[in-house]
Structures are given as C-alpha cells and as structure tokens.
Amino acid sequence: MSFKFFDKLSQDFSELLNDEKECNVVIEVDKEENKKSFTSHSVVLRYRSTYFTKELENIATNENHVKTIIKPNISAQIFEIILKYIYEGVVNIENIETKLIYELMIVTNELEFEELSEKLGSYLIESKASWLRTHFSRIYYSIFDSNLINSTESEQKEVAENSNKRQLDLDEPSTDYQHDTIKLQSKKIKTTTNNCNELKGLNRFYNDIITKHPNLIFESEDFTSLQEAELISILENDNLQLEEIKIWDYVVKWGIAQNPTLPKNLEEWSKENFKTLKTTLQQCLPLIRYFHISEKDIWEKLKPFRKILGSQLWDDLNQRLIFPNQPVKSLVLPARIISNLELISDIINEEHVAEISSWIDRKSTIYSLENVPYKLQLILRGSKDGFQPKTFWNMCNGHAGTIVIVKVAGTDEILGGYNPLAWDNTKEDFMETNDSFIFSLKNGNIQNSILSRVKIENCAYALFYCGPDKQKTCGPSFGYGEFLMESKVSDFTQDKLCESYRPTFYEKAIRTTNEKFFIVDYEVFEIVKK
Secondary structure (H helix, E strand, C coil): CCCCCHHHHHHHHHHHHHCCCCCCEEEEECCHHHCEEEEECHHHHHHHCHHHHHHHHCCCCCCCCCEEEEECCCCHHHHHHHHHHHHHCCCCCCCCCHHHHHHHHHHHHHCCCHHHHHHHHHHHHHHCHHHHHHCHHHHHHHHHHHHHHHCCHHHHHHHHHHHHHCCCCCCCCCHHHHHHHHHHHHHHHHHHHCCCHHHHHHHHHHHHHHHHCCHHHHCCCCHHHCCHHHHHHHHCCCCCCCCHHHHHHHHHHHHHHCCCCCCCCHHHCCHHHHHHHHHHCCCCHHHCCHHHCCHHHHHHHHHHHHHHCCHHHHHHHHHHHHCCCCCCCCCCCCCCCCCCHHHCCCCCCHHHHHHHHHHHCCCCCCCCHHHCCEEEEEEEEHHHHCCCHHHHHHHHCCCCCEEEEEEECCCCCEEEEEECCCCCCCCEEEECCCCCEEEEECECCECCCEEEEECHHHHHHCEEEECHHHCCCEEEEECCCCEEEECCCCCCCCCCCEECCCCCCECCCCCCCCCCECEEEEEEEEEEEC
16 A cells, blocks of 8 residues: 655645755746746756756856756746746646747747647647637748757758759759659658657648648748748648649749749740749649649640740640640659538638537537538639629529628628528518528637527518619628628628628627628538538
C-alpha cells in the first residue's frame, strides 16, 4: 500500500517559482521597453524541457555561476504563463484572448513542451475553429515556418544542396527534370512537415481547409508573400478542389509578384523577362497538370506564356489536342481528384452546415459533423452567376427547401434565411409557413450564431414574393424587412439597400444595427437528404 501526496508536492514545488535563493539561470525575454528578466533553476528547466537541456549545455556561467538565456522573440506575458506551467503544471486560458493562446502554442512548440503545445493545438481546433479560419493565411504561414525551423540542420542542408544542383534548362525542360523535381519537392515538404509532431493537428486542420477551400489562401491579401516551399506543398496536393487553369493563373500571379520590375503589359515583355519568370517558377511549373486544361484555356491562358513552358511541352499540348490518343514525351501528371465543386461554399463551412441542419430539424443540440443528415446543392453563387435580383428569381424558381447565405461587406457577418417553400417568380404575395427562419452565423469577431424563427402568430407573413414587376430590384425577402436583399441598380454589391431590420414577424433581430448594407457575395443552396 502506498500513500500519495501529490497536492502537497505540487504546492511545495510551485513555491520554488518565487524562491530566488538557489536560482542559477536568468532568462531575458521580449524587446526594448518590454524586456524583462526571469530567474529559474537549471535542474527544473532541464527536466521539464529538452530544449533547455540543450540550451544550457551550450551556455557558459558568469562569475556568479549563473547562466543567461536570451529569447527576444518571446513576450514577457507569454513567458510568465510558461514559467508558471514549468513549476506548477497549470495553464489557465479562461480569460486569455485567442490570439495569445495561439502565440503560446507556437512558443511552447519551439521550447519543446510537447504536452502543452499539443493540448493548446487541440483546444484551438475544437473550440476556436472559426478564429483559425478567419486568420487562415497568417497562421498557415507561421505553422509552415515553424515546421521548417524544427527540421534538423542536416535535413535543411540536404534540401538546399539538392535544390542547388538543379539548374533549369530554359529552352528544353526534360521529362527527367520534371520527375526529379517532383521527387525533390516531395522530400522537401516531408522534411519540413514531419518534424513538428506537436503541430500535426493544426497541420491536418489547415491542409484540409486548403484542400476543400483553396481560395482562402489563393485569394488572401498576402498570397504573393507565400514562400516557394509553401506554394509547392499546395501544388502537390492531388485533392486540391480547384480547376487546373485557376491554379495556373495563381502560380503565374505569384511568380510575377516575386519580380516587381517585370513590365505590367505582357506585350512589352522581352525574352529576358520570360526567362526571369521561368527561373522563378522552375520548381512550380512541373507540378501543373497541363494535360487536364481545356483547349480554350490553353489558347487563352497558356499560350501568352508559352515561352516559360519550353517548346517540347508546348508541342505536346498541341499534339494532344489534335491526336489525343498518341503518346507524348512530356510527363503527364494525373488529374486532381475533384469532388463536385458546386457543393463547396465560398462563404460557410462544415460547422455552419451542421448548425443550420440542426435548426431545420429543430434539434436542441447541434449535429456532429459526422451525423449531419443533409448535403447542400448549389443553385446560385453571386460571384459566378451575377448579383442581379432578377437572376435570383430566374435560377431559384421552383426550388424548395433552400437557404440563402450572404457575406456582408466590411464586416465578419454572415446572414441568411431558410425557406421550406418553393420560390415562385410569378407570385406577388406574402407566403405562409411555420418552419422558416433567419440567422446570423458565428464568424471572426462574431462570437455566437443567432437563430430567429418566424412567430407562429405571424407565420402568414413569413416570406414575401415580390412578383415580376419588382424583380429587377427585389431579391429574397423574409418577413417585413427582417432579412431582405434589394438593389436599385440591379447589383447587390453596389448600393447599400440590403437590410435586416428589428423583428416584426420573426422572434429576434439577427444584427445589432438597423443600418442597411451591401454584400461581397451570396449563395443559394437546396437542402437535400443524404
């Protein structure tokens, strides 16, 4: 039989944190006016973290037998939390903003506190997924950089040496070159991503987002700041849900952005300009699936840049168009495995779908992602089909059980409404139903979703179908202006006439303001049982 006194042991051990008598390590953190020094015990640091074990071995003691570790990249606030974790084994994140929790995870990963880093990563994925998506590009870049930092020195050296051995033949890139480049980049990416186990959960989280919603990174403001290795890791993804010609467009955009002196007008480019771009893209070009691009796009998008492709590849592309069954000399990569692109929303994510599905079924708890009984079938997307109100009535006519999703311009707001009835572009009348609702979804700074169902006593006014005479200006309308899309210039993105007023026929407001708005994009989906 044994008696265990862990609570007393933990309490006594935590008191060491404030006892400087035996401290023999000083840790200086932060920069300039925020710089701060903390004292600690080498024996505690060494047994709590392999990072400090290695660090202390390489630092000489001063005349007072004290070693000093300098970490200007770590804030004093972050290190104070870490030091408390080292001595007490406690990290309280209850009142800490998400950004700080993320930074804490990155720092604990660097300092090799595996248990804490992994725990924080899991917490962010499970509880702060919306925040992670909102700050997608910045976080993805930092995770990738963290992976690279954690790769061994010899691995990084090998990658650099192998990369330097390859010189691009600007006239005739060979099939062997394409094979070798792909093998090299595969090794490079594996090197950088397999050495940071503590961030593997976030790696999976972001790789899944990139696969399903690549526009989040390709359309981000800092896309052209992406490092080459990061771009290559994306291009290697066989499941990337994006048309190949769009991938080509983004790669060219990235390459041109790396060379700001290139002429803006392509007609003014010299042979040297094309060589410059080709050199910049030498590791990316072999990863494009050229033989899965349409004939129209080859002539319209690839032909202007044929000088960076090499004559053999260009000849093979032309041969494939004329004699599709004849073999070619260039490497033909397999087509990307694309699921139905029309099922992918540019505005909402899987968690939003689960939430909306639970509202449709009047569930008291939100469906888990695995148990969502519905799938979405895209009827209309504004950025694809146009933002004219008339387009909505033409394309949605006859569709029942639909949701309208709107991204409000200038805010994080995602608004919408569910209509169980069939849209009818021949009627001008209020429509009656007990099952319609309007909503606001949590996203970015919007911390909580809002559900507002039609009031039973007002269900005769649940929706308003505006009739043929008003369809040039009026789109979907729920209640009496409780959620309405409208535009006097026949474009929902141009004038601030969309609105969501205080509730009349619905239970509650879905916005904190009555100010009218215009939109960035909108989508209409039909809800279909799986």
